[in-house]
Amino acid sequence: VSLCVVCPVCVCVQCVCDCIQCVCVERVWLCVSCVCIQCVSSVCGACVVVCVSSVCGACVVVCVSSVCGACVVVCVSSVCGACAVVVCALVYLSMTVCSPAYRYSVEHGGEYTMKPGLRKYACDLTLDPNTVNRLLSLSEENRKVTRRTEEQPFPDHPDRFENCRQVLCREGLIGRCYWEVERSGSGAVIGVTYKGISRRGECEDSLIGSNDKSWSLDCSDNSYTAWHNNNYTIIDVPSSSNRVGVYLDWPAGTLSFYRVSSDTLDHLITFYTTFTEPLYPGFRVCYCSSASLCQTQHDISL
Template identity: 30%
Template sequence: MDAQNMVVRWYRNDPFGLVHRYSTSQNDTEEQRPEYQGRTEFLKENIIRGHVALRIHPIQPSDGGEYACFFENSTYYNEATFQVLVTVSGMAPHIHIESGNRRDIKLTCTSAGWYPEPELQWRDHQGLNLAPVSETKTVEENGMFHVKSSLTVDKSSTANVSCVVRNLILNVEKEVHVSMADALFLEDYTWIVWLAVILIFLAISAAICLLILRARKAKEWIKLLEKDGMEFARKYAENVTLDPDTAHPYPQVGEDKRSVKRGDILQELPKNKQQFDDLVCVLGQQIFSKGKHYWEVNVKNTMQWTLGICKNSICRQGEIMVSSETGFWTLCLSRSNNYQALANPRVILHIEEPLEIIGIFLDYEAGSVSFYNVTNKSHIYTYKQCFTEALRPYFYPGPLSSDQHGHTLTIEHLSCLEKPGRKCLCY
């Protein structure tokens, strides 16, 4: 009969308690047992014909037991009881082979995820049961059973052995076979496995040693940069000059193209694609795509300067962020009067005395740009980068000073020494 307006209840009889209640076309779970909260769903697609169902999901081993279903209204009452069996067929068993004594081989069969407690049997090639030497069945945290059984087999046997785990409710079994001939073969060649493990270990150890040596060489290279780097770099002195065609309209480039300062008047310069229209800077005329190159810049009494190199392909129109991520590898004196390497993130440099002359050394193949304090011949900072594009010297002369005159950045005159015909290793 139509049960739309009836009260439908499901109870557990052992232990007793409400599983789900449906009343006045709504679900009422106020008195529901805690272990069923959020896991029950009332199915009422055919309730007009008096057919309803309760779905429990996810199912748990503890859900097995006796249930009762009640239909009730003011003139009708009926109930039904039924038994729910929860069962799970677990994973296929696995056999582990290990050497026993000189005469025996030990086989251990394991499988997990069974409910209720399964049956485990060892069988020979004729299907006859074999007696295990040990067997354990344990209940895991999820309520499922884990089984483990061991069997000892004489090494003279060459027949197959099977481990079978059975679900007694469903009468379903899962089985694994092992060939004794294969087991003996594996045992005979165990020494080969150990030899392979030892060789792999030695190979890994050799690789680690090589990495340590490479790291030590890299540290030695850094020490060279810090100790003797400037003397080495000066062997690659370049006659660097400025390229007025790249200059923003504010910076004023000297006639000898070796000095630049920030002017207070926006110059009327011919428009060209090489010129920066927002970033107040100028590039060097030299374009470097290989080799080693060194130049020095006098920054004495100059405010907020930035020096270094940048990619020749840098977009020169619009707002540009000066950073190693955008293709600039530079050193600067910031507005807050501290020295910084404009990496990402920025690196604050602790320099005791104001810098007056800065040496810049580019080793293209080594992928490094190093900065030196020429006054005391000390190393300041080094960028490490794999260069793939042409590079150019970069100059930002800073803002106007308080007396409305920009201080000047000047490229020092250096005598180019004979350049060695060797390349430095890039660690």
């Protein structure tokens, strides 16, 4: 238990053991090696740290305080009966998940995080006018970018892409986030990058997906190509839809791309890494093309 500490500034729990294998479960940080856990619900102060690794090494308990319904119990053990209380606790949880206290305790997406699928993690993104290349224009309240043949009168800014036809979103993302992009025309590149990507060059330092600071999916009418650090993977899937879904699980170090059609998601590729900074969604737009951030609904099937 002592291996987990609470940050007094951001009220997040950090694991300080040597395993460096922590994942975020709602508002709980779980160390998958020492199996210690802490509930950091801001709803009540009645939550305690519980570690049952000495029983079987597979049980994880977070208190089910009668003060609020913000705490959950999870048992992943198949080897011991030490978590018999879980059955009762889950019944308790099922009666409280609709309470206002519970809704405030879940992370991005509110009460939708109890539902299956990815759209429950939908995030609201806007394109940053200070980053957009002058051969691009923004519209629809900075949610759509379109390639132009004439330069647009954007003022000088150190964050602006001078040569690459790209734009980034304002929001730097950590945690779990999902968004969708609708493209039209000959093609577009959809990706994420650290803020430190070069804004001046024309080569690998600036192109999203061509350096170690960024990851991308190149979408055309006939194919998809995934890029990172100037290495690419051709995805042998027909590009039958113009909509792409992106799911970022920052703590787990995964970035996944999906083809979106009707109410289903078809997995295209997942990048696995360790992210070290917030990630900014970004786009590169081909000739006679555009890309739009979509309003996502909180229902979808995998």
